[in-house]
Amino acid sequence: MIRVVLPAQLRTLADVAGEVQLDVDGPVTQCAVLDALEARYPVLQGTIRDRATQRRRGFVRFFAGEEDVSHDPPDALLPDAVAAGTEPLYIVGAIAGG
Amino acid sequence: MSGVRILVGTRKGAFILTSDGLRSSWDVAGPYFGGWELYHVKGSPADPNRLYASQSTGWFGQLVQRSDDGGQTWEPVGNDFRYDGVPGTHQSYDGTPHPWEFARVWHLEPSLTDPDTVYAGVEDAALFRSADGGATWQELSGLRGHGSGPAWQPGAGGMCLHSILLDPRDADRMYIAISAAGVFRTDDGGTTWRPTNRGLQSEHIPDPDAEVGHCVHHITLHPSRPDVLFMQKHWDVTRSDDGAETWYEVSGDLPTDFGFAIEVHAHEPETIYVVPIKSDSEHYPPDAKLRVFRSRTGGNEWEPLTNGLPQSHCYVNVLRDAMAVDSLDPCGVYFGTTGGQVYASPDAGDHWDPIVRDLPAVLSVEVQTLP
Numbered sequence: 001m002i003r004v005v006l007p008a009q010l011r012t013l014a015d016v017a018g019e020v021q022l023d024v025d026g027p028v029t030q031c032a033v034l035d036a037l038e039a040r041y042p043v044l045q046g047t048i049r050d051r052a053t054q055r056r057r058g059f060v061r062f063f064a065g066e067e068d069v070s071h072d073p074p075d076a077l078l079p080d081a082v083a084a085g086t087e088p089l090y091i092v093g094a095i096a097g098g
Numbered sequence: 099m100s101g102v103r104i105l106v107g108t109r110k111g112a113f114i115l116t117s118d119g120l121r122s123s124w125d126v127a128g129p130y131f132g133g134w135e136l137y138h139v140k141g142s143p144a145d146p147n148r149l150y151a152s153q154s155t156g157w158f159g160q161l162v163q164r165s166d167d168g169g170q171t172w173e174p175v176g177n178d179f180r181y182d183g184v185p186g187t188h189q190s191y192d193g194t195p196h197p198w199e200f201a202r203v204w205h206l207e208p209s210l211t212d213p214d215t216v217y218a219g220v221e222d223a224a225l226f227r228s229a230d231g232g233a234t235w236q237e238l239s240g241l242r243g244h245g246s247g248p249a250w251q252p253g254a255g256g257m258c259l260h261s262i263l264l265d266p267r268d269a270d271r272m273y274i275a276i277s278a279a280g281v282f283r284t285d286d287g288g289t290t291w292r293p294t295n296r297g298l299q300s301e302h303i304p305d306p307d308a309e310v311g312h313c314v315h316h317i318t319l320h321p322s323r324p325d326v327l328f329m330q331k332h333w334d335v336t337r338s339d340d341g342a343e344t345w346y347e348v349s350g351d352l353p354t355d356f357g358f359a360i361e362v363h364a365h366e367p368e369t370i371y372v373v374p375i376k377s378d379s380e381h382y383p384p385d386a387k388l389r390v391f392r393s394r395t396g397g398n399e400w401e402p403l404t405n406g407l408p409q410s411h412c413y414v415n416v417l418r419d420a421m422a423v424d425s426l427d428p429c430g431v432y433f434g435t436t437g438g439q440v441y442a443s444p445d446a447g448d449h450w451d452p453i454v455r456d457l458p459a460v461l462s463v464e465v466q467t468l469p
Contacts, residue, residue, distance in 0.1 A: 009133050009158060013174070043174045047158040051178050059157040093157040 002033055003088035014041040019088055028083035030062060031074040048091060063090040100469060102424050104432055106440055107136035107462035112151055114169045115453050121430055121444040124453045138205050138419055138462045145213040146466050150232060152203035160202050162232045175232035179220060182239035189251035198222045205419060207262035219259035223250060223276040238288040246293060246310040253277035253313045260418055261317045265324045273342055278313035281342050297345035315358045316418040320367035328370050330360040335372055337397055348397020353384045359421035363446060364429040368396040371431060371447060373416040382413040392447050406450035419462035426467055434460025
């Protein structure tokens with residue numbers, strides 16, 4: 001079970017409280033987690049990554065294992081702790097502009 | 099008894115203000131979508147319970163929300179705005195080519211007859227249409243594909259398509275306005291477009307009377323006389339009497355002809371309202387007095403309306419989509435400010451009272467007159 005922490009605005013949008021738990025088939029990559037997240041909550045399509053290009057939106061960051069993995073390739077494996085479900089993947093709105 | 103519903107978009111959510119036909123006491127509901135920018139909220143003329151809202155942030159992009167119960171509940175619908183074909187380039191602020199990139203929906207214009215059909219004016223400037231209640235969106239790419247497209251450039255707020263006027267007499271005719279390209283008209287339902295800016299004079303562009311490049315801030319018309327359009331341009335208040343073929347200035351005795359909002363009285367097609375703003379660098383009222391100016395002669399001769407409005411130390415702005423009228427008698431006039439006030443006049447502008455004083459900065463105000 002993969003754990004994901006969404007920023008407040010997206011929690012409101014998806015109508016969830018607290019962490020989201022997802023089943024991810026195959027290697028646990030950014031792309032696989034986001035695919036599973038968007039499949040569960042279609043309203044999030046386009047809010048984290050561009051719908052056409054699948055590129056991460058500029059002010060969205062991904063933190064995992066106390067590292068900023070935003071610039072890792074989308075198909076790179078996430079840290080083992082995220083894959084094992086002992087730590088969440090944090091999806092964060094960058095601190096910019098208020 | 100009839101009533102009024104005001105749809106207010108702000109920097110941090112939407113609010114709905116309701117009153118009976120007396121318009122003396124108001125219920126305030128919201129914020130809806132707190133923390134998100136609501137550039138525009140508008141109801142369908144064909145079904146007043148059908149509302150559309152443009153919800154966005156710089157972080158998480160664009161959503162469109164739809165309500166079928168007058169704003170009590172909302173449902174996110176489609177947010178896939180893809181330009182048709184290879185987008186090409188327009189001009190950046192520095193004059194270099196810049197690829198067309200979708201940023202947000204500035205304005206939603208529901209069809210006059212079909213609640214499921216709605217138009218969206220977006221940044222970077224383009225026009226989209228949905229025929230399924232906002233679930234899917236298709237670009238009317240003949241507009242952006244006009245030969246002048248590569249020369250369009252952004253105004254200070256971005257290169258936005260902010261005004262969409264539907265001709266109630268002719269379903270194939272629409273007008274749109276882009277900052278900073280100007281007014282375009284279609285006579286075939288949006289397939290082909292042509293610029294209609296003859297007569298405009300803009301000193302801040304290399305050719306002041308160019309076919310395109312004018313920073314039009316807002317356009318409006320009265321439904322009983324759709325060939326007459328009124329415009330608040332970056333500088334100048336202008337009008338056209340021939341379906342935007344030609345424009346002429348009617349700024350007349352205004353204290354300044356810079357501003358954003360312009361609106362027409364519901365029952366008097368020659369009565370128009372503007373809120374003069376000091377200048378393009380000083381986005382606040384001249385002399386720190388918040389004054390709506392009314393012309394009962396279609397322009398040129400203006401009277402200040404001040405009763406109930408702050409007449410000292412006022413430094414708010416009134417943005418382009420932040421003024422609207424109801425269709426009661428007497429006509430109600432409403433506007434919102436960047437200071438978070440929404441003012442109402444139930445007597446065509448003679449007296450004003452704030453409905454609310456402390457909302458987030460107001461981006462848009464639309465009014466529904468309910469049976």
